[in-house]
Each structure stands twice: as structure tokens, then as C-alpha cells.
Amino acid sequence: MYQEERLVSIIEFLKQHNRISVDQICSLFHVSRDTARRDLVRLEEEKAILRTRGGAILPSYRDEIKSYSNRLNFVSEEKKRIGRTAAKLIFPSDRVILDASTTVQSCAEQLENLNCTIITNSINQAEVLSNKSKLNIHLLGGTLEKDHRYLYGSTVIDKLSEYLVDKVFIGVVGISEHGLTIAHEEDGVVKRKMMEQAKQVIVLADRTKLGITDFYRFADLQDIDILITDQIPPPSFRDLLIKYKVELLTAN
Template identity: 65%
Template sequence: MFQEERLRSIIDYLKKAKRISVDEICSLFDVSRDTARRDLVKLEEDKAIIRTRGGAILPSGQHVIKDYSNRLSLVSSEKKRIGKKAASLIMPGDYIILDTSTTVQACAEHLKDIECTVITNSINQADILAKNSQAHIQLLGGEFHKEHRYLYGTSVIEKLSHYHVDKTFIGCVGISEKGLTVAHEEDGMVMQKMMQQADQVILLADHTKIGVTGYFRCATLNDIDLFITDQEIDEEFQELLEKHGVELLIVSQTHDGGR
């Protein structure tokens, strides 16, 4: 079960039981305590729960949960728009790296049949691109993360050091003044190396990730060249991006635009 599915299930459980413990999350979804805690951190960041000692409860007011559930159901269309725009930036002959995020997966889904070389540690990305007749796929080998279907570890990082690519496409849990953050340290360590090996680093993240700081920082804003998102962002954050040399590309629901 992916994290987004698990988060929905946790909210559904809370609506009925009013509270949930870390141990109950571990038992219900067969995950580790660390994974359960990260789920609660994510839900708290999205203001969907209030964390308590050893678990969580619902906040007062059902509109918060309704908004959160609606956002989860809508995020796929947002990711598709972002992914489609990102895929349009891949040129014939490009060497690219794709990370494990679902927004980057949308990029893989929209990649046209053009000759290019794709390096990835994601089983999902490789499976999607297997249907692309022109894409050459280099799947990085390492320890397999069963829950999120990616490969990680020192062997993946060492293998990446031998490559130089035109573009790296990455996602994140949050982007804020503190940089880019992800939910898992092992994923973040691989992402750091992916960024180092590219001429251009392209971040794909919908508007819900802006202003969010997650568990593990994998990059500073200085490490990003282009940020593709789906909605206008506030002036203060735009100025922060400009200060760090990050180009902003906004893909609206009705048209593709940039700034």
C-alpha cells in the first residue's frame, strides 16, 4: 500500500474511532513504527490530525478532514499536468534520471516515443517506460524497498557516480525556505546523488508541497534549477526562489504558463 492510500485509510479510521495509536497503525497496515510515525507527521503537516502521545486524534471541525480528503483525490490530476509539462522538456538524445516520486511517474507516463536514455531506481518508472519503444532504460540495482518499490543503498549511489546526464527529475514531500525534504532518509540520500550528476535539476511538485518541511532534507533551494508546479504561489516565496536562482514554471488547469 502506498503512503497516500494509507493516509486516507488512517483518516477513515479516525472518523469512526476518533483516535488512533502508532501501534494500531503498525497492526492495521503491517508497517514499522518509524513508517507509522512518518505517516502521522505527514498528516499533521497537512493539518489533518492533531498528534498526541503515542498517536493522533481528529482536529475540531470536519471541514479540515474533508478538504484533506478532497485534496488527495484531486492530486492525481495535478500531478498529471505537471508530469505532462515535464515530459515535454525531454528532447531526443537526452540522458535523464527519474526518481521514485508519483509526480515524476506522471512524467514517465507522458514521455513520447523519442530516443532517450533513462536512469532510474524506481520499479514503477521502469515498468511504465518498458512500453516506450524508443527509451533505453538503465535500472539501478540495490536493496529493494517493498512498500514503495524502489531500490536504494550504497550500490545505487556508487553506480550513479559513473553517470552524467542532461536532466534529473525529482519530487519531494515539501519545499520551503529550508530546502527540499522527503519522507525517507534512504530515498533522500539517493536523490542527492541524482542531483549531483545532472546539468539541470528539475523539481516536480504540486502546490500542496509548498511551505512544507518534511522529515529528511535532501537538497537546498540552490540545488534546484527549475521548479514545475500547478498553481500561482505567493510573492514572498517567488522572491525566495528568485534569490536562489530557481526558475518557476506554472502549469495551470486551463493552459500551460510560466514565470
């Protein structure tokens, strides 16, 4: 195995297990302790890990979440596939909540012009859906988060409590054994309420979100019915989904 391949595998191991030792690297990849240490030095130089006594952990920092408009410029083909798969789960007469994430917007963009009701706190989702003549759209009113293009606050929560819907589609920054996490508390509070009002909770998360834990936990894995992602997750993550009875859909 080339060093570049080992480095990728070491990072994947860290995402699943939080830490790795020199002895584990030697055992997993059949290399000497000197080689294992060189791998860790290389990863540290690339700022991918923090070295510890006898091993390494992942850095505790998180990249700053870019504004919604900036994130839209980098919507990947994987997110588009996830959105397409999610859109196929919305049927005529459904009552649906869409949150304010770029992956969920991909679902909105690919939704057919159906006779159904959509509730959202995203001004972008409302604009995208306004071109579909058969849709009935409810835009939740509240305080506008300008950078991330969503409405939040007590008025949004109070209004959500009046709706009982068939499905909710939720985006995340991270999904792990610690549950569903997001960067901003006010966003997470709204997402939690959205989930409480739905019969079926569907989470959209590309592979880069799996095994990640961010700042604010707004739900547990047991609160999810379906996870849609773009690749089959590692066995340890699939075991988590089985444990909490989460159905896995992989977007084609």
C-alpha cells in the same frame, strides 16, 4: 469575509510564517478579538492548528506517507499536468534520471517514444517506460523498498556516480525555505546523488508541497534549476525562488 474564507487564509498565513497571533488576525481580516479567538477555536477543533498563548502554530506532526500503490490511486489532475509539462522538457538524445515519485511517474507516463536514455531507481518507472521502444532504460540495482517501490543503498549510489546526465527530475514531500525534504532518509540520499550527477535539476511539486518541511532535508533551494508546479505560488514563495535563482514553470 465569511468565517470559512478566513480559516483558509489563516492556514495559508501559517504555512508561510509558521505562527499567527490574535492581533495579526484582527489586523489582517478586520475582525474583533472575540471573532479571532472563535476562528482559532474552530481550527483547533478541526485539528488544523495548535493554540498558543495569544495565537496559534501549525501542528508539528506529518501524515504517514502512504504506500506508492496507494498514492498512485490518488494521482490528481494537477500532478498529471505537472508531469505533462515535465515530459516536454525531455528531448531526443537526452540522458535523464527519473526518481521514484508518483509525480515523476506521471512524467514517465506522458513521455513520447524518444531516442533517449532514462536512468531510474523506480521499478514502476522502468515498467511504464518499457512500452516505449526507442527508449534506452537503465534500472539501478539495490535494496528494494517494498512499500514505496524504489531501490536504494550503496550499490545505487556507487552506480549513480558513474553516470553524467543532462537532466534529473525529482519529486518531494516538501519544498520550503529549509530546502527539499522527504520522509525517508534512504530515499533522500539517493535523490541527492541523482541531483549531483545532472547538469540541470528539475523539481516537480504540486501546490500542497510548497512551504512544507518534512523529516529529511536532502538538498537546498540553490541546488534547483527549475520548479514545476500547478499554480502560481504566493508572493513570499516566489521571492524565495527569485533569491535562489530558481526558474518557475506553472503547468497549464
